[in-house]
Amino acid sequence: xxxxxxxxxxxxxxxxxxRARLVAACCxxxxxxxxxxxxxxxxxxxxxxWARGWTPAAGGAAWQxxxxxxxxxxxxxxxxxxxxxxRGIVVLGINRAYAxxxxxxxxxxxxxxxxxALKSDKKVRxxxxxxxxxxxxxxxxxxKERAKMSSSEVGPFVSKIRAMINEIVFLSVSANLPxxxxxxxxxxxxxxxxxxxxxxxxxxxASSAKMGLVETKLAIIPGGGGTQxxxxxxxxxxxxxxxxxxRVLDGQEAKSVGLISHVLEQNQEGDAAYRxxxxxxxxxxxxxxxxxxxxxxxxxxxMEVDLVTGLAIEEACYAQTIPTKDRLEGxxxxxxxxxPRYKGE
Numbered sequence: 001x002x003x004x005x006x007x008x009x010x011x012x013x014x015x016x017x018x019r020a021r022l023v024a025a026c027c028x029x030x031x032x033x034x035x036x037x038x039x040x041x042x043x044x045x046x047x048x049x050w051a052r053g054w055t056p057a058a059g060g061a062a063w064q065x066x067x068x069x070x071x072x073x074x075x076x077x078x079x080x081x082x083x084x085x086x087r088g089i090v091v092l093g094i095n096r097a098y099a100x101x102x103x104x105x106x107x108x109x110x111x112x113x114x115x116x117a118l119k120s121d122k123k124v125r126x127x128x129x130x131x132x133x134x135x136x137x138x139x140x141x142x143x144k145e146r147a148k149m150s151s152s153e154v155g156p157f158v159s160k161i162r163a164m165i166n167e168i169v170f171l172s173v174s175a176n177l178p179x180x181x182x183x184x185x186x187x188x189x190x191x192x193x194x195x196x197x198x199x200x201x202x203x204x205x206a207s208s209a210k211m212g213l214v215e216t217k218l219a220i221i222p223g224g225g226g227t228q229x230x231x232x233x234x235x236x237x238x239x240x241x242x243x244x245x246x247r248v249l250d251g252q253e254a255k256s257v258g259l260i261s262h263v264l265e266q267n268q269e270g271d272a273a274y275r276x277x278x279x280x281x282x283x284x285x286x287x288x289x290x291x292x293x294x295x296x297x298x299x300x301x302x303m304e305v306d307l308v309t310g311l312a313i314e315e316a317c318y319a320q321t322i323p324t325k326d327r328l329e330g331x332x333x334x335x336x337x338x339x340p341r342y343k344g345e
Contacts, residue, residue, distance in 0.1 A: 077110040078132055088125030089281045090118060095132040100139035103192045107142075108160055119177050122344055125289060126281040127177060129200060130184040134270045137183075137209065140191025158223040161192055178293040180284055184277035185209045185260070186270055190248070195224035198233060201296065203259065204276045205251040206266040211259070212248035232303070234258045288326045289344035294318075 078093040092114060094101045101107075118124050131137045141161070183197035185205035194211045197203050205211070213226045221227060222243065231239040234257045241247070255263040262280075264272040284292065298317040302310030321327055325345040333340035 076104075076107045077114060079114050086278070086282065086285075088123065088285050089128065089278070090124050090126070091128045091130060093130055093132040094138060097133040097136075099142055099144075100136050100188065101131055101133055101193070102139045102142035102145075103161060103196075104142040104145050112160075112163075115177060122289070124179055125292070126179055126284045127181045128184055128274070128277045128281060129181065129196065130271075130274045130277065131187060133187070135187040137185045137187050137189040137211075138193025138196055139188055140193050140214075161195075161224045178296060180281075180292065180296065182277040182280055184271075184274040185211060185251075186266070186273045190214050191222065191226075192224045195222060195226045195229070198229040199225060202261050202277075202280065204262040204264070204273045204280070205254060205260045206270075206272045207251035207263050208266045209251045209254075209273065210248050211254055212246065213243050214246040214248065216243060217246045230259075286339070286342075288321070288324075288330060288340075288342045290324050290326055291321050294320050 076094070076096050078091075078095055080091040080093065081087075082089040082091065092111070094107070096102060096104070096107060118127060180202065181200040183200040183203045185197055185203060187206070187209055189197055189205075189209065189211040191214055194213055197211070213222045213230060215222050215226075222230075227239075227243065230243065233239075234242075238257055242249075249257070249259065251260065251263040254260045262276055264276050266272050267275070294317040298314045302313050305313070326340075326342045329342060330340050
């Protein structure tokens with residue numbers, strides 16, 4: 001008993017130290033200097049001037065900067081910065097019709113570049129991931145390309161897919177997409193395609209869409225985060241059932257198990273999910289940009305820890321909104337009974 005009693009304070013101290021490190025890391029990711037009651041302190045991250053957009057330079061060499069209505073990295077990925085009342089919404093459109101939008105080396109490279117640019121662009125408020133190909137969201141890995149890889153090449157390539165998908169989530173203290181992300185599933189989303197959607201904050205789908213983690217049919221397992229994110233989305237038991245059986249769900253079934261937030265009857269244009277995603281993105285636009293970013297961080301990190309640590313993370317995140325100009329603008333707009341004009345400051 002004496003030994004156990006003596007060990008308890010040490011175990012508690014270890015747990016508390018772990019919580020302190022996690023919350024401190026959270027503060028560091030948030031940027032501005034902030035101090036919790038106690039000794040957890042984080043320093044301000046140096047400000048930088050970030051790219052607003054990009055277009056391929058002549059000859060395919062260095063990228064040129066710009067901020068236009070539609071920007072293309074390569075034909076396989078189309079990046080559109082919406083304008084006017086939709087300003088702040090960016091659409092990533094996958095466009096590999098001949099390969100059912102499967103994830104090739106080139107497409108992963110293009111997605112990684114796009115995410116890398118978007119995550120630091122403070123003018124971006126919401127990102128929609130969709131397909132430019134009717135009836136297909138993403139069919140998963142490019143199996144024809146995969147078949148040409150040696151065993152030693154497969155592991156590193158899957159790691160690149162996982163890293164690209166992780167960049168979307170904004171969970172770790174590394175730089176990830178800090179704004180809301182919406183997957184608009186208007187067609188087939190299998191394997192890595194569904195894993196890409198699972199990494200988004202919100203998923204909407206047409207009732208005719210088909211989605212599933214089907215890797216066990218190929219004697220492998222989901223390698224882009226599916227074994228971890230699917231259980232967190234729908235529960236462990238059901239996630240095991242779906243992965244073990246490689247079952248494919250339609251939009252209504254996906255909605256019934258909680259895999260997606262909204263299901264729509266497909267329209268003649270084949271973009272019902274995308275239109276719903278746009279509606280949601282427009283709902284997000286009027287809100288305070290700083291609040292949106294730290295709310296996403298608080299939720300994502302808080303879901304991975306115990307409640308006590310999660311509440312400390314929430315406290316750290318809330319504190320980031322207190323000194324902002326946007327908070328003062330919100331109060332002033334409320335007093336003056338007008339729409340607030342937030343600047344993300």
